Amino acid sequence: MTENITRIPNTSVVGKDGIKRLPESVYKKAKYPEWLPTWDENEKFPAHEIVHNPDRGLFADPLYPNLFSKSNKELKKIDITPNFGVEVQAGIQLSQLSDAAKDELSLLVAEKGFAVFRHQDLIDKGPKFNKEFGEYFGPLHIHSFSGAPEGHPQFHMVYRPEELGFNPDSVHSIHTDCNWEPSTPSITFLGMLEGPKVGGDTLFIDSQEVYQRFSETFKKSLEGYSALHSNVVASQTNGNGFIRCPPATNSHPLVRIHPITQKKSLYFSYKFTDAIEGLKKDESEVILGFLRQKIISQPDLHVRVRWGEEPGTVVVWDNRRCLHSPLADFENSARHCYRITVLAEHPVENFEELDDEIKELSQKFQERVNISKN
Numbered sequence: 001m002t003e004n005i006t007r008i009p010n011t012s013v014v015g016k017d018g019i020k021r022l023p024e025s026v027y028k029k030a031k032y033p034e035w036l037p038t039w040d041e042n043e044k045f046p047a048h049e050i051v052h053n054p055d056r057g058l059f060a061d062p063l064y065p066n067l068f069s070k071s072n073k074e075l076k077k078i079d080i081t082p083n084f085g086v087e088v089q090a091g092i093q094l095s096q097l098s099d100a101a102k103d104e105l106s107l108l109v110a111e112k113g114f115a116v117f118r119h120q121d122l123i124d125k126g127p128k129f130n131k132e133f134g135e136y137f138g139p140l141h142i143h144s145f146s147g148a149p150e151g152h153p154q155f156h157m158v159y160r161p162e163e164l165g166f167n168p169d170s171v172h173s174i175h176t177d178c179n180w181e182p183s184t185p186s187i188t189f190l191g192m193l194e195g196p197k198v199g200g201d202t203l204f205i206d207s208q209e210v211y212q213r214f215s216e217t218f219k220k221s222l223e224g225y226s227a228l229h230s231n232v233v234a235s236q237t238n239g240n241g242f243i244r245c246p247p248a249t250n251s252h253p254l255v256r257i258h259p260i261t262q263k264k265s266l267y268f269s270y271k272f273t274d275a276i277e278g279l280k281k282d283e284s285e286v287i288l289g290f291l292r293q294k295i296i297s298q299p300d301l302h303v304r305v306r307w308g309e310e311p312g313t314v315v316v317w318d319n320r321r322c323l324h325s326p327l328a329d330f331e332n333s334a335r336h337c338y339r340i341t342v343l344a345e346h347p348v349e350n351f352e353e354l355d356d357e358i359k360e361l362s363q364k365f366q367e368r369v370n371i372s373k374n
């Protein structure tokens with residue numbers, strides 16, 4: 001699932017308008033009450049279908065002249081590791097980006113996996129602004145049963161109440177978001193509204209590099225495998241009977257290609273990927289178990305993003321390029337974040353399987369990359 005607490009708290013109360021809300025006492029204490037999760041029984045949506053959404057990064061200038069303008073003397077950014085993750089500490093407000101800079105942001109997370117932006121006023125601009133900001137990048141995902149701010153079902157809310165306490169077993173799960181949908185997420189934003197001073201970080205893992213390190217022979221042996229992904233069981237156990245749109249089960253290639261970089265990544269979640277299709281259960285478990293072991297056993301491919309000490313932090317990542325997990329190593333603090341989840345193309349293993357428009361855009365982008373290198 002995601003960063004925790006899609007589960008509806010038992011303390012929530014249903015109003016006469018059919019909207020389930022957290023108790024009044026939570027609203028009084030919350031730093032951002034308009035962002036508290038609600039569950040509207042009257043709000044129903046159809047199941048997600050395959051979307052056609054050429055990634056905005058395909059339109060970007062590979063030299064980043066708009067996002068990282070040379071004239072921006074305030075810009076302060078560092079690479080978190082040589083190849084995975086970048087942190088912008090000053091000089092950029094996501095809320096002020098031009099369309100060309102937004103395209104470069106989409107390219108940035110495709111190329112670097114994720115980007116951390118500190119001191120963002122996006123956090124304070126409320127659900128309507130954030131929804132319109134996210135929609136620039138493509139259609140937004142609507143979660144089957146997760147809490148959403150009232151009137152804005154396009155957000156997935158992470159809300160862990162203070163009294164829940166320390167329980168790491170309940171939430172740790174390495175995953176890619178919403179992999180059960182027919183078209184799965186690309187660029188994704190998580191904004192920290194309220195959280196512990198220390199802890200509650202998010203772990204990112206480079207699933208592209210995990211794949212790239214396999215021998216060519218082993219890569220060949222993974223060709224053609226597809227896995228089944230589902231949130232049907234989760235909707236029954238975590239939804240407390242609330243369903244906003246139907247849960248889904250879909251099959252996706254175990255290795256998927258990125259339309260911008262044309263690089264391949266492993267594509268599965270620990271909890272929401274049931275099995276590799278066409279294999280017996282024990283055969284499937286051997287392969288998935290080996291892949292899980294490779295994902296967790298290479299610490300140089302793991303990065304822990306700290307939230308606590310920096311106000312207004314927004315983390316942006318590409319769900320095709322990396323895996324992530326919440327880290328519930330804190331207690332005596334609420335944790336409250338909002339997620340904007342943009343849907344990408346239907347996952348495919350090989351470049352030839354991308355639709356014609358995306359293939360053409362991707363080839364043109366690679367030509368621009370080659371020109372920019374000369």
Ligand SMILES: [Fe+2]
Nearest residue numbers: 001002003177
């Ligand atoms: Fe997540």
